[in-house]
Amino acid sequence: MAKYYRKLKKQVLDLPINKRIIFISDIHGNYDLFSKLLKKIYFNSNDYLFLLGDIFEKGNNNLKTLRYVMELTKSSHVYPLMGNCDDIYFRDIVNIRSEEMFLNYALVKGHSVINEMAEELNIKITKDSNVKELCQIFTKEYSSIIDYLDTLPHLIETPYFRCVHAGIIDENDDNAYDLMHVADFLKTNKLFDKYIIVGHYPVINYQNQIPSFNPIIDKVKKIISIDGGNNVNxxxxxxxxxxxxxxxxxxxxxxxxxxxxxxxxxxxNPNNENSINITHHDNQIEIIDKKEDYSVCKHLSSGKILNVFNSDIYFKNNHYHCHFGTDYQLKVNKNDKVSLLNKLKEFSLVKKDGIVGYIPNIFV
Structure with a gap:
């Protein structure tokens, strides 16, 4: 994607020092999970809630999630900011960046707010649709949502921390593009004077051995990365x-x-010496033996041989890649409750405390 200009909007806040503060990022239209998570943590009117962007896109309830957030922000203690996915309204609807890109969201990617708007208005989008006309209709019918999104900041500054969607490259740059798009911000060499709290880049992509989706706190750089890969991984x-x-x-x-x-x-009590977690930017594989539900694969950069679920394998640019791949075996205790992610004849892929690994089926 070519870099474009979006004027930086900054919100400055002061906060009480004795209140609970909650940070959630990358909801991606998953209304059910978001509402359940707020209940799980007993979110209430005394809390301060920061939503670090990508409120919608990629989920099945994009408009419902956005409207719920709009309702939440009627409380003075809820502070959403703009992510790159939320910016789709201004890139592809208000300012038509590319008719091809618009149709790609609607017809290829799917799970888009564009599809949901069309469905609510009983409009069928095809490759021959008049994109300019559609954007005019959406802009008129959803003007209150567009106006709301136009108020969202790209950066929230407090005396104690800063919130952005993706990261901060140049603090003097008035273009918000990098704040919404920069990848692997935790790998920066910069040290900050107060915590920068970000989402955007699923934290599992920082893990080369143990597949963990849990937030990462770097106390030296003062960066906290919290994207758990919801609706992405x-x-x-x-x-x-x-x-x-x-x-x-x-x-x-x-x-x-x-x-x-x-x-x-x-x-x-498994032995996990030299385990591997295949990350998004190094996920090219070679299929050695394809079976019914999984394939024996070679990870090209490491040479490691491991099993990958066929549902997690895709073909792109003349090569096979995987959305997820690991040989990590999870340590669990009797009576532990774990999430069942996927299952083979002899092993199951499970998650405990945000960490993913295999366990033999005789244990479950």
Whole structure:
């Protein structure tokens, strides 16, 4: 995607030092999980809630989620900001960037707010649709949503932390593009004077050995990355980073995912020497032996041989890649409750405390 200009909008806040502060990012139209997560953490009117962008897109309830957030923000303690997916309104509807891109969202990607608007208005989008006319209709019929999104900041500044969707490259740049798009911000060499709290880049992509979807807190750089890969990674979760109070500066987190739970029958104690987690930017594989539900694959950059579910394999640019791949075996205890993510004849892929791995089926 070519870099475009979006004028930076900054919101400056002061906060009480004795209130609970919650950070959630990358809801991606998953209304059910978002509302359940708020209930799980007992969100209430005394809390301060920061939503770090990508409120919608990629989910099945994009408009419902957005309208719910609009309702929440009637409370003075809820502060959403703009993510790159939320910016679709201004890139592809208000300012038509590309008719081809618009139709790609509607006809190829799917799970888009564009599809939901068309469905609500009983409009069928085809490759021959008049995109300019459609955008004019959407802009008129959804003017209140567009006006609301136009108020969202790209950066929220407090005396104690800063919130952006993706990261900060140049603090003097008035273009908000990087704040919404920069990838792997945790790898920056910069040190900040107060915490920068971000989403956008699923944290599992920082993990080369153990597949963890949990928030990462870098106390040296003062960066906290919280995107749990909800609606992006096939086994992702929605994270809530919680600051007990500014007074304490004690962070912890809760999460939810969409998977069924099962109880573990026996304790495992696997040996995970030299385990691998295949990350998004290094996910090219070679299929050695394709079976009914999975394939024996070689990870090209590491040379490791591992099993990958066929549902997680895709073909792009003349090569095979995987959305997820690991040989990590999860340590579990008898009576643990785990999320069941996928299952083979002999092994199951499960998640415990935000960490994913295999366990033998005799244990579940």
């Amino acid at each position: 096939p086994y992702g979760q929605l994270n809530a980073l919680i600051l007990e109070s500014i007074e304490s500066m004690n962070f912890y987190y809760e999460y939810l995912d969409d998977f069924p739970t099962i109880n573990v029958k026996l304790t495992t």
